[in-house]
Amino acid sequence: MTSSPRTALLVGATGLIGRQLLTKLLHVPYYDKVIVLTRSSLHIVHTKLTEIKFNFDKPDASVVVADDIFCCLGTTIKKAGSKEAFRKVDLEYPLMVAEIAQRNGAEKFLIVSAMGASKDSSFFYNQVKGEVEEKLISLKYPSIHVFRPSLLLGNREEARLGEKMGAIFSSILKPFMMGSLKKYRAVDSAKVANAMLAFAKKSEKGVFIHESDALQAF
Numbered sequence: 001m002t003s004s005p006r007t008a009l010l011v012g013a014t015g016l017i018g019r020q021l022l023t024k025l026l027h028v029p030y031y032d033k034v035i036v037l038t039r040s041s042l043h044i045v046h047t048k049l050t051e052i053k054f055n056f057d058k059p060d061a062s063v064v065v066a067d068d069i070f071c072c073l074g075t076t077i078k079k080a081g082s083k084e085a086f087r088k089v090d091l092e093y094p095l096m097v098a099e100i101a102q103r104n105g106a107e108k109f110l111i112v113s114a115m116g117a118s119k120d121s122s123f124f125y126n127q128v129k130g131e132v133e134e135k136l137i138s139l140k141y142p143s144i145h146v147f148r149p150s151l152l153l154g155n156r157e158e159a160r161l162g163e164k165m166g167a168i169f170s171s172i173l174k175p176f177m178m179g180s181l182k183k184y185r186a187v188d189s190a191k192v193a194n195a196m197l198a199f200a201k202k203s204e205k206g207v208f209i210h211e212s213d214a215l216q217a218f
Contacts, residue, residue, distance in 0.1 A: 012072030021193040194218035
């Protein structure tokens with residue numbers, strides 16, 4: 001019996017996790033079509049790929065149509081330039097895409113958040129991540145998956161000195177990070193991408209929070 005055609009939509013395809021996830025989405029038979037919303041061309045040619053130049057500030061709702069939505073959008077306050085600009089990328093844009101996609105019939109929303117995400121956090125970054133999680137959950141998608149990785153390992157296009165230093169120290173401390181400390185271990189970005197794809201293929205309904213230590217298994 002042939003499965004019905006399924007479409008994935010990805011935002012944040014140029015980021016550390018997004019780039020790896022896109023490659024996986026294009027090469028699994030589970031999806032017949034992969035849509036990427038992007039500000040500029042990825043310069044990738046693939047029979048399954050539909051690349052759409054998208055203005056996140058003036059969105060065209062007619063193109064945000066898919067079964068499963070993958071959100072890997074994310075920046076830093078330094079790169080964004082201000083807290084307000086950071087909120088726009090990490091909260092307003094994901095929420096906007098989620099709301100439009102839901103109206104257009106999307107069944108599943110999967111998003112990369114962060115370890116320690118909480119709107120009550122004393123850290124602004126984690127506050128924003130917690131707020132977007134709460135708002136997304138309130139949309140009552142049939143299925144929502146939130147992934148909360150700790151420090152990410154992988155090759156970014158832009159250099160982040162803090163993350164490089166963190167990765168070095170994490171490697172040194174890894175043998176000592178056992179028991180309750182395992183969740184603080186750095187996690188390879190490829191494992192997060194693997195987890196997102198694996199859970200997208202599951203049919204369970206509800207809200208699922210995937211903490212960093214659980215992502216290590218992928």
